[in-house]
Amino acid sequence: MGIQNPHDKFFKEIFGNVEVAEDFFTNYLPQSILNIIDLETIEPQKDSFINKDLEESFSDLLFKVNINNTPGYIYFLFEHKSYPSKDIAFQLLKYMIEIWEAKVRKEQLNKLPIIIPLVIYHGTERWKASTALKEMINGYDKLPEDVKAYIPNYEYLLYDISRYTDEEIKGEAQLKIFFTTVRDIFTKSSKGAWDSIDRAIAYLKELEDKQTATEYFETLMRYIFSVDKSLTSSDVSKIVKKIETTYPEGSEVVMTLAEKLREEGLKEGLEKGMEKGLEKGMEKGLEKGLEKGKREERITTAIKLLTKKFGPLPEELKSKILKLDAVTLEVIIDGIFDYESLDDVKKYLG
Template sequence: MKIQNPHDKFFKETFGNVAVAKDFLHHYLPQNIMQVIDVNTLEPQKDSFINEELQENFSDLLFKVNINQREGFIYFLFEHKSYTSKTTAFQLLKYMTEIWEAKMKKEDVNELPMIIPLVIYHGKNNWNVKTQLGDMIKGFHDLPSDIQSYIPNFEYLLYDITRYSDEEIKGHAQLRILLTIFRDIFTKDNEGLRESIYRAVSYLKELDDKQTGLEYLETLMRYIFSAGKNLTSSEVDKLMKRIETTYPEGRDVVMTLAEGFREEGMMEGLARGEAKGEKQALVKTAIQLLTKRFGKVPEDLKDEIAQLDTVTLGVVIGDILEYKKLEDVKKYIR
């Protein structure tokens, strides 16, 4: 049941909803930009420009929108890693170039659409990287402005969620839930995260449509169980009881998900236990056979044997009769 990339899924399931994306733009875009954007023309695009290698740390969403009465795009880059990236402006330049190339190739046009890049970040550390491409180019700011005009430069809009207070998190229920949980998923301990979950779940009561609330509660809890700290069984119980009080309509949803993840966690624990038990048995067998063949085995060698994986331990045991001296076993250690 665990999601392979929960940050990506939670981000796209929420921001992929045009109403939520509009809500974000309305509350967080600078007013001068909002004056030239027609949010009623906002339309999600299927394209993604993040390569496979970077998908663990980045997600993206592209929206077509009229900018100053012409077709343009808003590009969301979501960074879901625990540290800031110095190359963000450069990455954005590559993605923007790919958007333009795709547009020209698909529609055979010679003019490029406007693209406004936005970066959303929720790592453990505050964002400490400047937001202009020129800041990455050595000596750029020392050049006269007429020379700078020959060198590519742009600035992206940055939203460092880690800095937002509860009062600064604005918008309708789904947007406030996402920003609250993204803000706290890396930075709060289990108790603090539980309090954030209770607050987020309470926002669901603002939704008029019960089915929408239940569906988004499931989206939220799948994210929590997949991306959150390793919640203990007792912590999950506390979570369920509080949610039953805060949002009783979601009791069955939370209970079903909690049981599923509990069972999965037990199976994972059992598998780890079985693997650990198998390895301990192999270590014990290897040391016993070496002791029987060569006499006392030094403690440091025992420790080194205990660090071997199960496959290597099996080889060590299988070759014991071929060893001429105790030191022969070290070829598998070194």
């Protein structure tokens, strides 16, 4: 529904709710951490530490909370690419340093606050990257133990929800709906949307506050309609009819959203010269517009990162980068820390 990054919006709308965050902490944090956290002190922070080059792939949220009777933070990093990043431990370290710098500067602190970092991932590929920074440091494991003490290292908590079964997803209705929906949005076809809606209705019926349930249902449907490009106008009509009978409270919400979807899809299609009806307008016009925008952003990011690492790029190399498809550009960006020279990049340029 005109959402530039529906994953980001869905994540922040759900986890920005203190009750949902507390539900997550209670059900998913290791008991050793839960034992020293005062859940009564959870306080969402407005800060975000994701730079513009990466905001299409990541979202973040920071919560202030008393840890072992001392003010500290829990930092959520939500990765919504379809495959995991290899350098996530390094990225997280940079974000934690930015958090420390911001808090020390604003609050005039003499000591750095505790930060517990965690990553939520829901892509199609299994997460294979190590959760420890040391695995990114060449030769770390071969160092004597007393020398390792001088080398920065830490671990982050990982929640690869793409591998969770329904039984492994715990918590109250809002948290369950979020996890099952983002789990299935990449790993299943349009059936994933149907399954998500069926489960959401079942969970929402458990909520006593019908106003909250309806609002949450609208958030869910906006996310599904925005992300699942396999849904056709016929699918949307079927969803509306199904909800009219199974969840009357949400039928008006879905019909309103469906109408907006039709209008926006048709508008995008017409703007791009795709005047062949609703379905073609949505599937071609909107999809191509978004794809072009993403590709142009990736080109800028790739050139910027390579220039920063190797200095000004040869014009011939720049020209080849400008012709690459979005997938190849993403691969180049993701491997930026592994390249030793521009020759390592040229193998992707054909």
